[in-house]
Amino acid sequence: MTRTSFPASSLRRRMWLQWSLASAGAFALTARASTSPLDGGPLRIVVPYPAGGSSDRAARLLAEALGPRLGVPVIVDNRVGAGGRLAAQQVHREGPGQNVVMLANPAVMLVAPLVFSEGGYDPDKDYVALSEITRYAFGVAVSSGVPVKEFAHLHAWMVANQDKLAAGVPATGSLPHFFALMLAEQLGLKLPVVGYRGSAPLLNDLMGGHVPLAIDTLETLEPLHKAGKLRILAISDDQRSPRLPAVPTFKEAGLPLSALAWNVLYAPAWLPVARVRQIAEATTQAMADKELQARFVTADMVPVVSTREQTVKMLAAYRAQWAPVVRRSGFRP
CATH class of the missing domain: 3.40.190.150 (Bordetella uptake gene, domain 1)
Known part of the structure; x- marks a missing residue:
């Protein structure tokens, strides 16, 4: 193309x-x-x-x-x-x-x-x-309660916090759900996936500290990221988003993951x-x-x-x- x-x-x-x-x-x-x-x-x-x-x-x-x-x-x-x-x-x-x-x-x-x-x-x-x-594209975001500012440090945090680890997604059986499974497979971790009834309750729980990690579309995550209410650590596109130039792709972060x-x-x-x-x-x-x-x-x-x-x-x-x-x-x- x-x-x-x-x-x-x-x-x-x-x-x-x-x-x-x-x-x-x-x-x-x-x-x-x-x-x-x-x-x-x-x-x-x-x-x-x-x-x-x-x-x-x-x-x-x-x-x-x-x-x-x-x-x-x-x-x-x-x-x-x-x-x-x-x-x-x-x-x-x-x-x-x-x-x-x-x-x-x-x-x-x-x-x-x-x-x-x-x-x-x-x-x-x-x-x-x-x-x-x-x-x-999708993004992986963490709540303000997770002391990680870069995706490179997320793996170590996940290993050290297996007892409270979970990834929230906007719906069970959605693409973010299966992307979470791909991510867990690449990291060699067990990652429980929590399905919500839409993005709104998912993001409320993320910002409230009830779930440490969320995977959703960039369109959904971007406004809250820019408002400082959550942090997007990596995106699933092959190139960085012009609207989020500081956020790396998964490939840049060292994982061969790409999904649109x-x-x-x-x-x-x-x-x-x-x-x-x-x-x-x-x-x-x-x-x-x-x-x-x-x-x-x-x-x-x-x-x-x-x-x-x-x-x-x-x-x-x-x-x-x-x-x-x-x-x-x-x-x-």
């Missing part, structure tokens, strides 16, 4: 330099606008999570950009339940006669099919990946091929628009420009990395 920069503030220019954009093939697509309105009427983007979250905000930004390109209204439809599985079950069962896609993350399209014997959908058979929309999560736009397998192609091309075109990218940046999200082929390749590599971790964990809800 090539990388590019955009005319914004100096900080944002540095941010853009780190973000993935598509190869020349993707940019060729952006030059072609849709020549006719999408058949079948309005398009719904189903989001498996409540309004106001990062997935919902990403979907609404995308919907605004897709409408003019597809020539039809684009509506965001929040379908909440069963950790995101409800939306995935319903969308693939709706059947022909309407236009619907889903913006989903690894918890719905990778983890759930591995740990639920009767998930109600098969991501490989029931869905077609269209385009990666956003990407995000994503929001990918999927179409149900029953959607006509011509519509799938038109929506995918319009999405790539929209995500390459500099104004839309700037709006994602303002919303603290990392936008990605990706063709269908690039997205499928990314998902295959992602599964190869994470599926063995999930299986080794023996996790069952």
Whole structure:
């Protein structure tokens, strides 16, 4: 993938330099606008999570950009339940006669099919990946009660405090949960994982000293880190975040750990091929628009420009990395 920069503030220019954009093939697509309105009427983007979250905000930004390109209204439809599985079950069962896609993350399209014997959908058979929309990294943070200011010193503290060691994550079975297991494996430690019902109670317990360590998205941890209420010691990206330039990556800290999560736009397998192609091309075109990218940046999200082929390749590599971790964990809800 090539990388590019955009005319914004100096900080944002540095941010853009780190973000993935598509190869020349993707940019060729952006030059072609849709020549006719999408058949079948309005398009719904189903989001498996409540309004106001990062997935919902990403979907609404995308919907605004897709409408003019597809020539039809684009509506965001929040379908909440069963950790995101409800939306995935319903969308693939709706059947022909309407236009619907889903913006989903690894918890719905990778983890759930591995740990639920009767998930109600098969991501490989029931869905077609269209385009990666956003990407995000994780951070490991400690409470102010943990006398560690650098990740290099965390291992020694963890060894000396095995009796009170635990890592809090925003949900059992989430990517932060499995990243905690990867971290423990690399460090050669037993690390109990405590699953919470969301980031808010997790961070309250972290700041209150009830759990010493937390793993969550950078978007979630960053404001409290900057306010001095917790300390992010390392991030899971391959490069440092421009917003947190003093925080090292895990690789810089000496651990060969790298992990990113994503929001990918999927179409149900029953959607006509011509519509799938038109929506995918319009999405790539929209995500390459500099104004839309700037709006994602303002919303603290990392936008990605990706063709269908690039997205499928990314998902295959992602599964190869994470599926063995999930299986080794023996996790069952």
